[in-house]
Amino acid sequence: MPKILIVGGGYAGFYTAWKLEKHLRKGEAEVTIVDPLSYMTYQPFLPEVAAGEIEARHVIVGLRRHLKKTRVVTAKVTGIDHANRVATITPEIGDSWEEPYDQIVVTAGAVSRTFPIPGIADNAIGLKTIEEAVAIRDRILTNFERASNLPAGPERDRLLTVVVVGGGFAGIEVFAEVRALASSLLKDYPQLRFEDTHFHLIEAMGRIMPEVSLKTSEWVLKDLAKRGAYVHLDTQVTGAVDGNVELSTGEVLPTDLIIWTAGVMANPTVVRGSDLPVEERGRIRTRADLRVGTPEEIVEGAWAAGDVSAVPDLTGGGVGGYCVPNAQHAVRQAKLLAKNLVAVLRDELPNEYVHKNLGAVAGLGLYNGVFQSGKLALKGFIAWVAHRGYHGLAMPSWERKFRVVGDWWQNFWLTRDNVSLQTVQNPRYVFEEFAARPRPAAPEAPAVAPEKSSPAKKAPAGKLPATAKSAG
Template sequence: MRRILVVGGGYAGFYTAWNLEKKLRRDEAEIVVVDPRPYMTYQPFLPEVAAGSIEARHAAVALRSHLKRARLIHASVTRIDHASKTVTVAPEDGEPFDLGYDIVVVTAGAVTRTFPIPGVKEHAIGMKHVEEAVAIRDRLLDAFDRASVLPPGPERTRVLTVAFVGGGFSGVEGFGETLSLATALLRQYPELRFSDLSFHLIEARDRILPEVTDGPGRWVVRSLEQRGAHIHLDTQLVSAEGGHLVLSTGEKFDAHTIVWTAGNGANPVVARNTDLPVTSRGSVMVRADLRVGTPEDVVPDAWAAGDDAAVPDLASPIAGAVTVPNAQHAVRQGRLLAKNIVATLRGREPKDYVHHSLGVVATLGLGKGIFQWKGIVITGFLAWVMHRGYHVLAIPTWERKVRVLLVWATAVLFGRDIVSLLSVQHPRRAFVGGEAPRAMHKAVPEAQREPAGSVR
């Protein structure tokens, strides 16, 4: 049988493979999915994972639970050589090997974009994966426990200082949700005051949320500032060495938690390790029908979609525009890509991708949100309800929808679960060092300990 190789199991990859399973006959093609993670992350729920409003596993969809016919390979693709129709696969254990294919689907997604700012790689956490969102939540909960035994002063403020770098959707949503969690936690810690909290959002442009128009963007800034947040616009992070943040405006402060959400970068396997045509930004050149190539020249047996593909936006009035990298497009492109592959296998012509935006909706914390569709803007509680309603419908599989709804219902009755599992990041500490108090962990050999302030 022909082998259809899907590189990446994120939104676009998962929906492509899922729909191929539904539409292809069993003797028509073999489906192979290669991804280093055994699950698809539903990224719009990561801010709520960071705030403890959603159980971490419920923001992920296990590939093996839902892709019944596909062969799943948990490894990274390090090179795509379409001339020979092979990819190089690097598993976590064992030697790299070559894997052949007849049709390739490139849905490797994007990676977190970083800059060579001193201290960022050593102290910051991203928010693109479930593990990162969990680490942010546990780090904040642990900070409250530590601060509650400290006297008022600079050290208590440092422990309760959180800085988000990047004012796009993921940054603003994560910032608003963690600020909401921190404010709610004060009721559980009578030793602490609201003035002990210090939340900073740092954005290099002169506005946040570029996906909405200027008016709603300014409303979000005012709303966050009224809740005690510090919004730094037209400001760049210069240094974060030792957790000491230096801004381009000259402001300086210490932060216990630094979250980096300053956008996505090109996936290295697409940008540098393939013979497929790519743009100057490192995205695969894609036609409107999702085949790799240009309007004049098609690359046979190669398809791409999602964040690593420059898909023409036929719904945009701007000539040459490409679709923005978000969940709306990735999900719909994955579905159409599967249909188009089946169509070409059966001798039919593929269809072009056209999708008109359904609007943008963001959560800013429990009971707070913003929605915009063209000239219609809704803010506050109703927008927050719309955010939850849209995403519970959008997350794939009924099993996940029911689990998320049950967690939300439980939170209404009993509030957020505020147990920190930060120790999970250091599972050998108790085993190697015994059950001694934290101060006695110096007995743990240096090779077994991680540097202070490090986060994996």
């Protein structure tokens, strides 16, 4: 039985395995998916998780729950030797092993792309994982609690300042969502005013959201300004040491939360550890039919899709001639990849991937959004409805759809639950504080040597000892 190995359980990996289970006949192939996490994260919902509008667990899809015919391995793929058709799998605990395969599908996704700016690696947080979204939400809620006990001054301003780096869709969405979260918190903190909260977005280019028209992006800027948010265009971060974000303009922003959304790059662990061809931007070189290789040469038995791959955009709309790294392409590539892989196993010809971008939609906080498709642009409430409608339908499985829509419905009537669970990162703090501990053993007393008795002195002749005098 041919062995199919899928590297990565994100959009492309999960959907490839999901569709292979549908298309493969019983006993036609054995499918294994390997990822360090046991779930897929629906990343378009991360800004809403950060704003407390969706429960964190509801935007992840458990691999074992939804992939009933696929072997799931929770580990990292640290090496691919395609010449010998083996991959090195490294679990968190235990020894590495070599996994043989006949067909490999590389869908390892992307990670946050950063630059060697002092302090960023130590102080900033990305927005690629569910854990990061939850941490952002809890940090904002906790900082409001702390700031409410402080008098007006530099420390309170620092706690109530949020800096987002990157003006793409992810940056704008999380920026607008957490701004809306902060505004909703003020009613519960009479000690704090709207003017005490400070939100700054830093963008190196002269505009935000290149996925939409310039006119639409300018509307978003004006909308953010109305809500007390500051956008710094043509500005770069030069340092982020000790909670002070230094800008290329010379301005310094003291803050306790730096959110980095300034681009992504293909997963370097998988790309660098493989012998598959790589293009200049560090992505696996992929043909339009999603097989690894070039139009002239095919790497037999190797496939790629999603953010880790450089797939030609046959519609001519891609950046540099390739499909842009987003969920819209990853999901559709995975569905076609599963069909093409099955076709090759059956000695049939695969089809090429052709998909014209349907447009872009973004949520900008409750009841506000923006939508762009060609020259059609929607703004405000109707765009917000389109955002939730599109992503609600795109969420994999009816079980996950019900959970997400249920969160929206409950929050409509009950409002969002604004309680920080930051202490979950140290769940034993109460137990440790009050737990009884053994008393330290008392140190042993040093042994004392017995004193030697000195011989009695004789009284001088003609004199009596003092005791004798007193007795007489």
